[in-house]
Structure formats: structure tokens, C-alpha cells
């Protein structure tokens with residue numbers, strides 16, 4: 001193991017992750033542990049980049065392949081093509097490194113093919129880098145249905161292109177900490193009350209290791225801040241209806257006491273994560289549509305009705321493609337229908353637990369029109385006792401004001417705001433006459 005080159009370890013990691021249907025962003029730490037420190041950023045770029053650019057790389061390979069190839073060989077060729085086209089590794093090094101690796105892990109027949117294909121790629125790299133004439137799917141390396149989903153909400157081809165390209169860019173890891181972090185380790189962001197961009201890997205920062213700070217995209221922090229702004233005196237009873245794994249819950253819990261904030265989560269292993277991070281808070285495991293009677297069990301102070309309910313609903317996650325490089329290849333348009341049904345039911349469950357004068361914060365980490373505006377319009381049409389509570393721009397930094405829509409929702413976009421593409425609508429039960 002020790003003598004294996006970084007490229008071999010990277011290739012093995014990608015082949016294993018694909019085989020086990022694991023997640024790249026969750027497994028990369030383990031890969032890092034097997035690599036010398038100086039190779040880690042190279043590995044991150046090669047892994048994340050080659051996975052994001054898979055469609056573009058496969059399109060490139062198809063030009064030079066005359067027959068079907070197996071997935072191990074394809075993964076190795078993708079790595080070589082990525083280094084040649086996107087990392088500008090010298091041509092001779094690309095060919096040498098991957099032919100040697102292929103000889104070792106795939107045998108001489110397949111290494112001959114690696115040699116032939118990579119030689120052609122490096123010889124044509126200038127032409128292959130040129131995006132002119134490519135479809136937007138190939139140019140930006142996104143499946144067609146995802147390109148179409150973004151085309152529905154972004155006006156203008158250049159704006160659409162920029163948004164899609166932004167999903168391929170590496171971004172600083174964002175975190176929240178309620179105590180100051182060392183400026184050598186993390187840069188405080190003036191736009192966020194408690195937000196930092198990390199300068200070091202998370203496990204090297206004491207506050208993150210011990211849980212007093214945690215990784216959280218600014219988009220999620222903005223959602224929590226907006227919700228908190230609707231209860232400036234902290235006088236209401238709050239429920240987080242889809243609380244696991246607990247990022248937003250943990251943010252809210254910093255401001256709301258155990259007698260004020262409760263959570264519901266479908267899966268016990270996720271409930272446990274929230275409890276571990278927030279000892280003493282009441283987390284009920286179960287389907288949000290089914291747990292009303294159990295809320296407030298065991299003598300807890302928090303029970304329905306609630307004045308503030310966060311529904312951070314399961315969704316396609318199209319707003320988080322930058323952070324999850326493999327997500328775009330796993331999601332299917334056919335996943336959408338069951339997610340839309342689930343979101344609709346969660347909104348109804350929330351309405352059933354809400355007080356006469358309460359507000360539901362309905363959030364998704366997807367800007368897909370059906371999961372956001374259309375879902376909300378459908379809810380309002382069927383629930384005439386609700387109306388939109390417009391998000392007040394004064395609650396967030398002016399850099400994010402362009403995310404507030406004409407209807408008073410929040411729609412962050414990765415390209416424009418450098419956050420996850422989070423959506424938030426505040427839905428208020430109308431006051432009785």
C-alpha cells in the first residue's frame with residue numbers, strides 16, 4: 001500500500017466509490033489519510049474535477065475509442081484526460097504516469113490502449129479544451145435534465161452558462177463558529193454574523209474538531225438567520241420538522257433554549273447525530289405526519305402548536321452540485337415526483353402543527369421550479385388560510401439582496417452568490433378577523 005503512487009490511490013478510490021455507490025465528498029478524508037500531505041490538494045482537485053467533468057471527459061474519450069471499454073479502464077483514462085485538459089500536467093508526464101499505472105493495475109493489453117488514447121488527447125489538447133461548438137451539457141458537464149431545470153429559472157444564455165460552470169469550481173469550505181476562530185486557520189466573512197471560510201482542512205481546526213464550530217454553507221446560515229429574525233425577542237415555540245443531520249438545528253439551538261426548540265427526524269441514526277450535537281434538546285424520531293402525539297413526551301416542555309416551523313425538505317439537491325461532485329450523475333429526473341409528494345405532505349404536516357399565528361419556513365437546497373415556487377403556489381392555493389410573509393432584505397447582507405425574489409422568497413444561486421442554491425419561503429397563517 002505504502003509504495004502505491006498518489007495516482008494509483010486516487011484511481012482505486014474512484015473505482016471503489018463507484019462500485020460501492022459511496023459518496024466522494026464523504027470518502028475523500030480517508031483518501032487523504034493515505035497520502036503524504038503535499039499530495040492532498042492535488043488529489044482533491046483530480047478527484048473532484050474528474051468526477052464533475054465526467055460527461056466532458058467521456059465525450060473526449062469517445063472520439064478516440066473504437067470499442068466499448070470496462071469501467072476500470074474508463075476511470076483511468078478519465079484521470080489522464082482530466083490532467084491533460086484541466087490541470088495542464090505536461091503531456092509526456094500524463095502519458096508516462098498513466099501508462100505505467102495501467103501496466104501495474106490493468107495489465108499490458110489495456111496499457112497499450114491507454115498509451116494510444118492519451119497520446120491522441122495530449123496531441124489535440126488545445127482543440128479539446130476549446131468549448132466552441134459543444135452543447136451546453138458537454139461544455140459544462142451536466143446531464144440534460146439538469147441543464148433544462150436551470151434554464152427554466154435563469155434568463156439569458158450567458159447567465160445560464162455561468163451558473164452551470166460555477167458548479168465545477170472549487171470553493172472554500174464554509175463554516176460557522178460562535179467563538180472566534182484563529183485568523184491563520186479561518187477567514188471571518190464580514191457578510192455573515194458567524195461565518196468563516198476555512199484556510200485549513202476542517203480536522204486541523206480545534207473548534208471544528210471539538211464541535212463548537214461546524215461546517216455549514218453560508219446559504220444554510222442565511223436561512224437560519226432569516227428565520228431567527230422573525231422572532232427577535234426569542235419568545236416563540238419552534239419546531240425543526242426535518243432536522244437531521246442537524247446543521248440548521250444546531251445553529252438555531254445557539255439562540256433558542258431546550259424549552260423552546262424541538263426537532264423531528266425520520267431516521268434514528270440522524271436523530272442521534274442531532275442529540276449528540278445538542279444534548280438535552282427534544283428530538284423525536286418518526287414521520288413528521290405521524291408524531292404529533294409523541295411531541296412533548298417524557299416531560300419535555302416543547303409541544304404543539306408551534307409559532308415557528310422550519311421545513312428543510314428532502315429535495316433533488318440541485319443547489320449543492322458544487323459541493324457534491326457525484327450528485328449530478330446520481331440524481332434522476334424520475335426522483336422528482338416522489339420528492340414533490342413528500343414535500344407536499346411535509347408542508348401539510350407543518351400546517352397541522354402550526355399555531356394560529358405562526359410562520360412556516362419552507363426551504364430546499366434546490367432551485368428547481370417545481371420544488372420551490374410551484375410547490376409553494378400549490379400549497380397556498382389549497383390552504384387559503386396561509387399567505388406569503390415577505391423576507392425583509394434588512395435581515396441579510398446587501399450582497400445577498402439580489403436573492404430576494406419579486407414574491408418575497410429567497411433564491412440563492414451558486415454562480416451569483418457563491419453559496420448553495422438554497423430556497424426559502426416564509427408562509428404565514430393569516431390572522432383571524
Ligand SMILES: C[S@@+](CC[C@H](N)C(=O)[O-])C[C@H]1O[C@@H](n2cnc3c(N)ncnc32)[C@H](O)[C@@H]1O
Pocket residue numbers: 220241242243244245246247248249264265266267270286287288289312313314315342
Ligand atoms: C434536507 S435534510 C434536512 C437538513 C437539516 N435541516 C440540516 O440543516 O442539517 C431533510 C431531512 O428530512 C428527513 N425526512 C425525510 N422524510 C421525513 C419525514 N417524513 N418526516 C421527518 N423527517 C423526514 C430526512 O431523513 C433528512 O434528514
